[in-house]
Amino acid sequence: MSKDRENWRGSRDGFGEALVKLGEINPNVVVLTCDxxxxxxxxxxxxxxxxxxxxxxxxxxxxxxxxxGMSLSGYIPYVCTYAVFSTGRCWEQLRMSVCYSDCNVKIEGSHGGILTGADGASHQATEDIGAIRVIPNLKVVVPCDAIEARKATIAAADIPGPVYIRVGREPIPVITTEETPFAFGKALVLREGKDVTVIACGVEVYESLLAAEELEKEGISVGVVNLHTIKPLDSETIVKLAKETGAIVTAEEHQAIGGLGGAVAELLGQRYPVPIEIVGIKDKFGVSGPSWELMKHFGLTSNEIKEAIRKVLDRK
Amino acid sequence: MEIGELKKKAKAIRIDIVKMIGTAGSGHPGGALSSADLMTVLYFDQLKHDPKDPWWKDRDRVIFSKGHSSALLYACLAESGYFPVEDLLTFRKLGSLLQGHPARNGLPGVEVSTGSLGQGLSVGVGMALGLRQSGKDSRVYVLLGDGECDEGQIWEAAMASGHYKLDNLCGILDYNRLQIDGFTEEVMNLEPLAQKWQDFGWEVINIDGHNCEEIISAYKKAKTVKGKPSLILAQTIKGKGVSYMENEAIWHGKAPKKEQMESAIKELEKDE
Structure with missing residues (x-):
């Protein structure tokens, strides 16, 4: 895990590399963008x-x-734009034209999350996962770093039907390697824990690992799961971990309503209720500011994850 | 197909539409009837398709962007032989593939789901781009409503079609001048409509949308236009063929009752 900022990269870079790779290996891949x-x-x-x-x-x-339309002519279009547009402005086109016809379209949500920074709330997609998770046929992936974004983007070409891939602009730590497995739809356990499991996506996987390391020093055993695929949800792994640790914390760079935390809570509420704490933005629009200051401002750092862990352990 | 035969076919299709919507107890007769001649000529005289091989790779594509005219689409498909005409009476029923608005659910001949206005032309642009990209000479036909042209996305698609010089794309605009809340002129003025399309880079072909000869010539002319998309701007009458429905906005989305259905069928059967 590189804490050296020189090696940090925006996950959008991995997405872009994947497009070039796909261009080389798959003649049906076409790329669409809007300025x-x-x-x-x-x-x-x-x-x-x-x-x-x-x-x-x-x-x-x-x-x-x-x-x-292009997918119905046999191509695999990658629709490339900001997440606020691909999931917000185009929500109904995504639902009606793409998902209802189960078209083989891959949708980029760039500039996902609060780390989008100085541009402010208009450009910070903090509602995208919640907004589209409800659309049938659509799959939703939130890679945790640039390498995983590349793998997910390449993998999406072979997954039939619409796939949403959320990536970010701000350089973030690269926590996976070429060898780290990426299996679409399968949660990746990064760290085993006995007391509690943190389920995270995107940059919050890094923040969760930091929290886990720090709490280990206090004798709290924290598991960390990279839930890059939010839909379809890896129910089996999540239920298994809930059974094993009896407490769950979720973390996402997104509203605390409707996103990864919501998906996990829906599942466990029905299948295996355990105490859950959801780390996310608390029903507020973003503001302009330096990206990592915003992470603190909106309570998305390892500190808030640690607090959530303590809270959930008290409820256990 | 000969003109006389085409007219007979259009009549049969109008009767199908009235029966389907009357039997279902809901649906959109007005716009289906106004587009009936345009689509009959397309399906039975102009379209490159094979009902026995519905997903034939070299087929022309048809998109009902005004998806509420689904009864017309299903009638054209059934009368062409895509599926049995008897199936038409399952329209809007639970378990039927004949959804209230067209769905790409396996029903042969339905290329894409529509029903939310303003999106079908963009889908057609994508198909036309894709077909051209893969070297096919298939054409894409998109049926549009006039009220639908209130949607901004129509003009985004119109601009992109002109920009990409999509001469394999043909729009058919059913200009019956009525939308749900009344006359288009009062709800949201579209004029000068032909000029707008021309300004966006389209060849506009003005016709009487109930005159089969004019419709045939329009499709033929559109096929010869090079370097730009074509729009057949068809002057039509909403509810055409059923006198009590003609030019009445109320029949946009209302089903005839049993007696009304019977009188409509009688009138259509009589009409030459």
Whole structure:
């Protein structure tokens, strides 16, 4: 786990690398964007495969429905734009044109989360997972770093139907390696624990590992799970861990309502109720500021995860 | 198909529509009847398709962007032989593939789900781009409503079609001048409508949408247009063929009662 900021990378970079790789290995992959080629990391694909790159100007709703049409002509479109647009502005096009027809479209949600920083709430997608998790046929992936983002983006081409991939702009620690397994739909246990399990996605996997390391010194045994695939949910692993540790904390760079925490609580509430604490943004819009200051401001750092762990252990 | 045969087919399709919606007890007769001649000519004279091989790779594609005219789509498909005409009476029933609005659920001939207005033209743009990309000469036909043109996405799609010079794309605009809340002119003025499409880079072909000869010529002309998409701007009458429904906004989304259904069928059967 690299704490050296020089090695940190935005997960969007992994997404962009994957597009180029897909361009090389899969002739059916096409890339669509709306005036954000570089920002969403589609620029390299555009340069290398100009004939398979499609620009639609500032018109995301049109692009989303066009992607459905291209998939129905046999292509695998990657729709590249910011998460606020792909899951917000285009929600109904995603539902109606793409998901209802179960089109083989891959959707990027770039600039996911509060780490988007200085641009402020208009550009910080903190509701995306909740907004789209309810749409049938759609799969939802939130990679924890640039390497995992690359693996997830490449894997998505072979997963039939629509897949949403959330990535971020801000450089974050790279906590996986080329050898770390990535199995779509399968939670990855990074650390075994006896007292409590933290289930996290995105940058919060890193924050959860920090929290676990620190609490270990106090004699608290904390397991950490990278739940990169939020839908379909790996119910078996989550229920098993709830049984084993009897307490769950979830952590996401997203609203505490409707996201990963919501998905886990829905599952455990029905299958194996145990005390749960959800770390996320507490029903507030973001604000402008330095990215990592915002993480503190909105209570998304390892400190809040530690607090949540203590709280859930008290309730156990 | 000969003109006389086409007219007979259009009549049969109108009767199917009235029966389907009357039997279901709900549906959208007005716009289905106004587009009936346009779609009959398309399916029975102009379209490259094979009902026995519905997903034939080289087929032309049809999208009902105005998905509420689903009864017309299903009638065209059944009368073409995609599935038995008897199945039409399962329209809107539980367990039927004939959903209230078209769904890509395995029903042969339905290319994509529609029903939320304004999205079908964009889907058509995507299909047209994809077909061109793969070197196919198939055409994409998108049936549009006039009220639907209130949606901003229609104009995003219109702009993109012009930008990409999609001459394999043909829009058919059913300009019956009525939408749910009344006349388009009063609800949201569309004029100058032909000019708008031209300004977005389209070839506009103005026709009487109930004149089979004019409809045939329009489709033929659209096939010859190069370097830009074509729009057949069809002047139509909402509820065409059923006198009590004609030009009445109320029949946009209302089913005829049993006696009304019978009188409509009688009128359609009589009409030459």
């Amino acid at each position: 954000l080629s570089d920002s969403v990391r589609a620029e390299s694909f555009k340069k290398k495969f100009p004939d398979r790159f499609f620009q639609f100007g500032v018109a995301e709703q049109n692009m989303m429905s066009i992607a459905a």
